[in-house]
Amino acid sequence: MGQVADERGAWRTFGEKTIYDNRWLRLGLVDVEAPNGERWDYHVVHFGRIAIAMIVNEDDDTVLMLWRYRFATDQWGYELLGGLVEEGEDPAATAAREAVEESGWAPVG
Numbered sequence: 001m002g003q004v005a006d007e008r009g010a011w012r013t014f015g016e017k018t019i020y021d022n023r024w025l026r027l028g029l030v031d032v033e034a035p036n037g038e039r040w041d042y043h044v045v046h047f048g049r050i051a052i053a054m055i056v057n058e059d060d061d062t063v064l065m066l067w068r069y070r071f072a073t074d075q076w077g078y079e080l081l082g083g084l085v086e087e088g089e090d091p092a093a094t095a096a097r098e099a100v101e102e103s104g105w106a107p108v109g
Helices: 091-103
Strands: 012-021 025-033 039-047 050-053 066-070 075-079 081-084
């Protein structure tokens, strides 16, 4: 069994190669070396920045959610409103924009 790192940063990286990239996610292979000297390519998923809106009623006892079907899991489920933060956009503005786009309801506060 290999050594366990006692301190942060004991792992070393020697660069990353992108193998897939779009606005939602980037998949890379990072050349890493463990504290025990073993070295290999490690898969890393980088997600785009997102913002989520949670819209509640005046009594703070009801939350607006979407009922959506997701084909990847073949399931229906409730989701909060949200989406990708555009370049230069404030995350709060993203959450408000996505709330209107996805539900028609605009946050007021």
